[in-house]
Amino acid sequence: MARLHGHLDAALHLLDRQVVDTDGALVGKVDDLELTEYADGRLEVTGLLLGAAALVPRMAPRHDDHALAWWHRLAPQWRDRERPGWISIEDVKQLDSEVTLRKRRSGVVIPQPEAAEGLVLRRASTLLESEVTGPDGPLRERVRDFRLEPGEHPTVHAIIVSRGRPGTLMGYDRNRVTRPVLLAKTLRHFNRHTGELSLDDVTIDWDGRRVEARTRPGPLTRLHD
Amino acid sequence: MKKYLAVALGILTAIGGFVDIGDLVTNAVVGSRFGMSMGLVVVVGVLGICVYAEMSGRVAAVSRRATFDLVRERLGPRLGMLNLTASMLVTFLTFIAEIGGVALSLELVSSVSYLLLVPFVAFVVWLVLWRAKFSHMENVLGLLGLCLIVFSVALWQLGPDWGDYVSQAARFAKPGGEKWTTWAYYAVALFGAAMTPYEVFFFSSGGVEEKWTPEDLGVMRANVFIGFPLGGLLSLSIAGVATAVLLPQGIGVDSLGQVGLPVAVALGKIGLAILIVGFVAATFGAACETGLSVGYSIAQYFGWQWGKYVTTREATRFHAMILVSTLAAVAVLLTAVDPILVTEASVVFSAVALPLTYFPILVVANDPDYLGEYVNGRLANGLGLVYLVLLTVVAVAALPLMVITGMGA
Amino acid sequence: MGRSVAGLLVAPLLLTTGCGLVPARPDAAAWRDTASTALDDAVALVGTASMVLREEERQHVLGGYGVATLVHAEDAMGKAVDSVDTLQPPASIEKEASHVSDLLAEADDAVQTAREALVSGDQASYPRLRHHLDALHDQLQKAGGTL
Numbered sequence: 001m002a003r004l005h006g007h008l009d010a011a012l013h014l015l016d017r018q019v020v021d022t023d024g025a026l027v028g029k030v031d032d033l034e035l036t037e038y039a040d041g042r043l044e045v046t047g048l049l050l051g052a053a054a055l056v057p058r059m060a061p062r063h064d065d066h067a068l069a070w071w072h073r074l075a076p077q078w079r080d081r082e083r084p085g086w087i088s089i090e091d092v093k094q095l096d097s098e099v100t101l102r103k104r105r106s107g108v109v110i111p112q113p114e115a116a117e118g119l120v121l122r123r124a125s126t127l128l129e130s131e132v133t134g135p136d137g138p139l140r141e142r143v144r145d146f147r148l149e150p151g152e153h154p155t156v157h158a159i160i161v162s163r164g165r166p167g168t169l170m171g172y173d174r175n176r177v178t179r180p181v182l183l184a185k186t187l188r189h190f191n192r193h194t195g196e197l198s199l200d201d202v203t204i205d206w207d208g209r210r211v212e213a214r215t216r217p218g219p220l221t222r223l224h225d
Numbered sequence: 226m227k228k229y230l231a232v233a234l235g236i237l238t239a240i241g242g243f244v245d246i247g248d249l250v251t252n253a254v255v256g257s258r259f260g261m262s263m264g265l266v267v268v269v270g271v272l273g274i275c276v277y278a279e280m281s282g283r284v285a286a287v288s289r290r291a292t293f294d295l296v297r298e299r300l301g302p303r304l305g306m307l308n309l310t311a312s313m314l315v316t317f318l319t320f321i322a323e324i325g326g327v328a329l330s331l332e333l334v335s336s337v338s339y340l341l342l343v344p345f346v347a348f349v350v351w352l353v354l355w356r357a358k359f360s361h362m363e364n365v366l367g368l369l370g371l372c373l374i375v376f377s378v379a380l381w382q383l384g385p386d387w388g389d390y391v392s393q394a395a396r397f398a399k400p401g402g403e404k405w406t407t408w409a410y411y412a413v414a415l416f417g418a419a420m421t422p423y424e425v426f427f428f429s430s431g432g433v434e435e436k437w438t439p440e441d442l443g444v445m446r447a448n449v450f451i452g453f454p455l456g457g458l459l460s461l462s463i464a465g466v467a468t469a470v471l472l473p474q475g476i477g478v479d480s481l482g483q484v485g486l487p488v489a490v491a492l493g494k495i496g497l498a499i500l501i502v503g504f505v506a507a508t509f510g511a512a513c514e515t516g517l518s519v520g521y522s523i524a525q526y527f528g529w530q531w532g533k534y535v536t537t538r539e540a541t542r543f544h545a546m547i548l549v550s551t552l553a554a555v556a557v558l559l560t561a562v563d564p565i566l567v568t569e570a571s572v573v574f575s576a577v578a579l580p581l582t583y584f585p586i587l588v589v590a591n592d593p594d595y596l597g598e599y600v601n602g603r604l605a606n607g608l609g610l611v612y613l614v615l616l617t618v619v620a621v622a623a624l625p626l627m628v629i630t631g632m633g634a
Numbered sequence: 635m636g637r638s639v640a641g642l643l644v645a646p647l648l649l650t651t652g653c654g655l656v657p658a659r660p661d662a663a664a665w666r667d668t669a670s671t672a673l674d675d676a677v678a679l680v681g682t683a684s685m686v687l688r689e690e691e692r693q694h695v696l697g698g699y700g701v702a703t704l705v706h707a708e709d710a711m712g713k714a715v716d717s718v719d720t721l722q723p724p725a726s727i728e729k730e731a732s733h734v735s736d737l738l739a740e741a742d743d744a745v746q747t748a749r750e751a752l753v754s755g756d757q758a759s760y761p762r763l764r765h766h767l768d769a770l771h772d773q774l775q776k777a778g779g780t781l
Contacts, residue, residue, distance in 0.1 A: 014302075016298045016301065023578065025530060026530040028527070028528040029526075029527065051530075055527075058303070061392045096593065098289070177591050179601060180607070180609060183588070183610060304766070333703070336702055474684075475771075475775060476678045476682055477678040479678070480706035482682075482699065482704075482706055483678075487688070489695050489696075489699070492694075494693065494694060494695070495696065576707075
């Protein structure tokens with residue numbers, strides 16, 4: 001079940017998972033993911049973000065700036081209060097029902113470093129819940145998840161869009177979870193409009209919270225192990 | 226041999242730990258007002274807690290994930306937070322009721338007002354949670370809780386017409402003077418008492434505490450499928466003695482002293498002495514479990530280090546949560562609010578919160594990513610689904626019934 | 635801004651309308667509902683007191699158990715009495731209301747006397763007190779039935 005080196009969906013398999021250190025001691029939750037945007041548009045998962053500065057904005061996905069400003073206002077004397085804790089993706093040894101690090105927990109979380117020259121740092125939560133525009137105008141779907149290609153650095157290769165609420169996906173549309181049949185059918189019905197867009201076919205407008213797609217979403221490919 | 230001893234110990238503590246203040250009060254109230262007409266509700270509730278405790282225990286043993294890990298992973302941070310808030314309010318309410326219950330039990334022997342005992346009881350609860358080893362706490366309190374078997378002995382001694390009891394249960398024989406809405410309200414309360422969410426928080430977190438592995442699944446199942454139903458029989462005995470002794474006199478229960486009166490009638494001083502030990506152990510054990518559950522759930526949501534398997538220094542925020550909630554519980558009890566009333570409210574609000582807890586467990590118990598080959602079988606899924614529907618109906622009905630009946634007056 | 639401040643001032647006034655210090659004046663049906671609940675409670679508490687005295691006589695009760703139970707019963711009895719006495723019954727059922735009120739007051743006294751006897755350990759008085767409690771038990775039940 002070492003998923004990090006297989007195909008995986010970021011929100012389903014990585015976000016909100018428990019992070020444990022090499023001794024099994026608990027470190028925190030994956031409160032958000034750091035995505036590094038390269039000049040050629042490539043999006044790579046480069047770090048786990050932890051702590052209130054990562055979690056608070058996710059509590060209000062469409063008003064995350066306000067949420068973060070509120071968090072700052074609670075203790076304005078602290079510099080970098082909006083900067084979340086960070087663990088490099090290279091320190092992650094394994095991913096199954098928890099995210100296991102290669103190191104001990106003491107001092108493992110550091111303030112998120114600035115981006116290197118020419119790169120832009122994004123957050124997974126900014127992409128999630130973004131609106132989607134198709135070739136013929138706005139779609140009713142929103143971004144619910146994104147797929148990562150295996151490799152040394154997990155790279156975003158597709159975006160999953162759906163009309164359902166984010167909480168209703170729960171993996172029933174994607175992996176081998178098919179039971180209880182009645183529940184699976186009900187949840188699939190609510191998410192019958194779930195589809196996939198290749199990253200090559202979209203332009204992400206990060207500030208406008210919009211994904212502009214040049215094609216209509218295609219059917220979801222099933223994840224294999 | 227050692228293995229059998231472990232299984233036997235597990236089953237015994239499961240029986241002794243099954244009953245808490247909610248079960249004591251609700252079963253006695255129901256027995257004293259509705260006789261055995263709700264026997265089947267208890268049976269259905271006990272089967273339900275068995276189904277879901279087994280599922281959450283299996284998830285804990287195989288994936289080391291306790292309930293609120295699953296809630297956050299499956300519902301996301303926002304719905305998860307809503308769920309956490311609701312579940313913690315209910316569990317905190319139960320925690321208050323249990324501490325109040327310990328104080329009321331001690332009042333029965335000491336004649337010291339329970340209000341004076343509350344800070345002392347809370348302090349001892351906190352001390353146990355801070356200092357005692359998890360397994361010692363579980364075993365000692367669970368075994369002492371077995372003293373509540375005097376309810377069953379008392380029932381046998383009173384020798385009611387068993388055929389009549391069975392027929393009351395089978396016919397849902399509501400006494401003429403009561404309304405069906407009131408009956409339904411108490412049925413919901415009884416269901417909430419049997420399936421209180423903290424039981425699953427505690428059971429799954431306890432599995433992680435005791436470092437269960439897939440090899441322990443057999444022991445875990447023995448605890449659940451033998452221990453819990455026998456605990457359920459204790460619940461039925463409480464209702465049974467109330468039906469035999471209190472119902473004919475029109476004595477509707479509203480204090481802990483009345484709950485124990487039938488045992489005094491049937492068994493006298495010695496029975497009553499054993500009963501009070503049982504009261505104290507059962508409520509004290511449940512106070513520990515609910516107190517821990519508050520800490521467990523909050524820490525699991527935020528990913529903090531939790532548990533008594535590490536030193537207190539390694540899980541400081543977890544222990545801070547326990548301390549804060551214990552102090553808050555004392556503060557609430559010192560307003561002189563009637564702990565029995567808190568208990569009655571806590572079981573009804575438990576009923577409201579049931580689907581929040583059980584839905585994510587059912588989903589994850591089917592996910593091979595977590596459970597590999599140990600995913601739910603047909604039976605677990607069939608029952609799980611039936612109960613999910615039932616829980617949803619109960620949850621939706623609970624508050625309207627509470628308003629319509631004026632809390633069952 | 636001004637409007638919201640005004641709102642803040644007016645809202646509590648509106649909320650407290652009808653919460654004045656006059657006795658609640660229910661109609662006959664509402665009064666009967668309350669009275670019936672109070673009588674049920676009184677039946678339960680008088681029954682409890684009688685049962686505790688009986689078990690004390692049989693040496694079935696331990697230490698402070700009986701006293702603690704009766705202290706709670708006395709407390710609850712007081713609340714039952716108050717729930718009816720603080721209502722202003724409609725004139726049409728004044729006679730009935732005063733009967734219920736008297737009965738509840740008598741029950742209140744009886745439970746209190748039982749508690750006092752228990753605390754002072756006056757065992758000789760138990761049979762007489764129980765006899766009185768049992769008679770009251772029947773009267774309360776009858777009164778509850780005819781409401």
